[in-house]
Amino acid sequence: MTQTNSADDNVGVDASDHNSHSHSDKDLPLLVLGAIGVVYGDIGTSPIYAFRQAMTVRPGAAETSTEILGLLSLIVWALTLTVAVKYVFFVTRADNNGEGGTLSLMALARKTFTNPPIWITVLGVLGAAMFFGDAIITPAISVLSAVEGVQLVQPGMARWVVPITLVIILGVFFVQRFGTAKVSIIFGPITAVWFLVLGFSGLVHIIDYPAVLWAINPLLGLEFIYTHYAIAFVVFGAIFLAVTGAEALYVDLGHFGRKPIVMAWFGLVFPCLLLNYFGQGAFVLEVGVHNVESPFFEMQPDWALLPFVGLATMATIIASQAVISGTFSLAQQAIALNMLPRMQVLHTSETQSGQVYMPQINTMLLIGVLILVVAFGSSEALSNAYGIAVSGVMMVTLALLVVVMWRNWKWHPAAVIAFGLVFAVVDGAFFTANAAKLFQGGWVPAAVAAVVALVMWSWMVGRHRLAEKTRRDEVPLEFLVENLAKKQPTLVPGTAVFLTSDIEGAPTALLHSLKHYKVLHEQNVILTVRTSASPRVADDEKVTIDAYNELFSRVVVTFGYMETPNIPTALALGRKLGWKFDIMSTSFFLSRRSLKPGPKPGNPLRFWQDRLFTRLARNASDATEYFHIPTGRVVEIGTQVVL
Template structure:
């Protein structure tokens, strides 16, 4: 019975992974092969070229997705979590004793995370557009409706994000199961009419294709890479579904269905070269076009949903790791930690996607912008993997692993170089988005570091101060005062200001410090450390993982349950916070533009009360000015 239950649970998890993880890469057959022959390279539709392109697509899937991500990169998990920021946290741990290398690792990781948002903007636009363009195959009379319908679908998708993905997520798996089954059935029917297309499984066709036209072949890598979009999602979503479910879904259904459909499109082109106008939809019989357009649209919405959810998760991790300002994070599920909603990210993405659709107007035009951000992130992931993998294995296995990673890095670099040629055609857009976000994230990190340094300059050591405070003869008032501070060994500024201006002390004082570990989740029983510093003064150290939700009232309630001496009654607790204002320094440590940018980000950051779930009516803020 337990074995049956385990199998049922594994199947359900695999089905869920199918719906969330593989939406992006699962919809790539909509546009990849078409772009290879109608894009800037203008490749002739000869049998040799068709077999060569199919061979490149097949071996790209095998090397980059099957070997690199599914077999190797999934091993680089941070307590079960994946994604480039989780990989960055692992790499930082490995380079702790090498400051220069550690700084380079941070720059690479944050740039990769910033480029991820470029991908988040393009994916919904190109996916939905490519699906809705299928109505043009039904009748060209519908062509004027493509843009309005696409924008309407996008607006509807982003509008329902605040409700969470729990309800919609239940249908994701079955819909994508139907989608991949449809891909396979259409592909098989076409391959039966031209079985010679299966010769493209031989890598010699790809090699000959490169040998005959190396320049054209190199440029076409920029289109072939479209079949790999979504590969990073395999790693990023590992924490939600686990390695086993992701691998089972890939090898059991996704990879076979993708390959069969690509080869089916190739077989159609061998028999009917004119089908290149839209080889995916022309695989279907005329009676099945409208249902296929509807199914494809639903599949692309699911693909977009996966990327949008990834954007929320990435933002949450970046906040906890100290690379972006606080944002209002709403948890949309009481059972699943990963289901969150961030309004600022949602509406910024919606605006960017609509602008992108209106600017490029077709999936073919967007394909020129697609790929640069993806391939750059692929390169960074492989480079960071060198630092993380192979640490706890034999020298022989380590050498073999590094040899394979070296080959895969060359493949990534080839795709990246080919996509660099598309920068002037639209690749500048994700690069510009990535550079802008990278500048914001590094400015915030640098500004916070300098701010903490300035704050520590004026702080008093905690040792010795506690005794003075206890026996200073200050008037006492009822209740508990919680002073939040970033340092556990110095006196909080808010406490000093309270003593200076109010000249009173609560009957119980708690100095509370919140820190973030370089792991995704910290077990609740390990999150708190309670110390008694004096008769009525306590120190509480709270440690969260970079994917944990920070909730200070809940932490205090837990502390009160652990230590009966603490008075953590919510109606008796007052929170004293410092609110810093940045002013110019006579000897500035930041460039003027960067200081202004950091100051702007501070003013627009979510309030501490909201981020830490502190009741606003229990908060006293003590203002202070900091020179930078």
């Protein structure tokens, strides 16, 4: 029989709202530069492979100048509609007290309901899971596509592309433990130089072939779809590569704020991307489509090719860094919202709370990325696996955004429906196109997303069942407090803090302490830790204290889902409320549950789900470490629970 130990879960979700941090205008130039490096690193590497794939998805898809212009038109308008309109104008406005991302949007949508419907949580789980699926693809395809440029410099280097890529990726993941604070200082300038080089190299060829600018006409893109309807979805799958990375606009919203992200997009990123795509099209039209294999690299002069490959490699490393950091942040949010088991979270910056390193996530990502590089071997092959997860996240974002527009922003239903339908067509076309590549490699991120979603859902369901079972067995707290006030056991000096997630029931640790020790401390605190639906909670709103009597007090500590839960620091805030808290005279009592899956005859779903939950609970980080409680002040009392 499987058995595991799990500390008592002490985190709930509070839907209250609080003010968040804001960025000063005096820091605007630095924030814009930082946004260029972190937010746009991923989408900035798309020109390396997006237009190339659009031309080569099917023989005959780009035989004439009209077809080249049609493909360019589709890329231009994909960038305009998906990134500039949907994300920059609308999605970035749906901030949850300054924070963005799928889970922030889910929390924002849930706030509008007294009893949030389950489908909103399901969408949040799916969106987060698909982001993890995308996270193992982005470093692999980005670094591979850049390193492949060495083949043009020296054809004999082709066999070294994969080994070089593996070494670079190993280095990228190895330095994560040191944090990105120091390295990120150069991210912005390097990426800014990258975008300027992209724009200049494209402009040179546009000047040589200005007729390429006709591609700005959306009718050329529609004509291409009409005349190539048989392969339209395949082409959409390649065109979509140009907008991958758009989700970073929203995920990194809290790091920089909306204004720097918008200014960086329209001031540098968007113009340079358009210039480069137009330049690639002009180069292909000038030399002939049959004479070009990789327009991005081939349109560079011979003398600039080697440094250009080096710059591209640095840009892809930065793009990889951005998605890895985003995965750490997303996992931290999921843990705080009780959607994943506790894992070790290490802070790598003394000033930036959002900069975290998660060893378990880092290792899993590294293994996945290395396997993908070896298995696929080229960015062209890997492009078939790219897109299905990202396009899925975009559809989830659209669905949650529509809820926010309707219930938060109070848009007229007709306007909400019109907006939703327009972008449902766009996002649906991209998702369908990428889903068509499911058996050509798209199954990889889909499988990763399915596993992550299964883990998240099993964890949430398991916690709910465990809480229900525990609640049935617990004694009402008020009943116990009244009885102990009437008939006091022996009192010992000091303060005892009993952690519990159930605000009404008596903590299991308290009951077992009375049963075995038959004593009670002079001060007893029933402590519940909650996670707010807001990213951060102000210090003066973190702690609430209610006294039952001279012996017992109820303390509720609320952390934002972007904050690191530190119980001793939070309890020290209680001094402002008149509570004399001294860590050296305080003992923390935690329940450590030993979980045993019970027999589930005729219910195989419950059978494996309970076993998965117990396995996850076994591997969860210790509550003492997670809540930053001094180990010398902790007493753990074990109980056994049959699920």
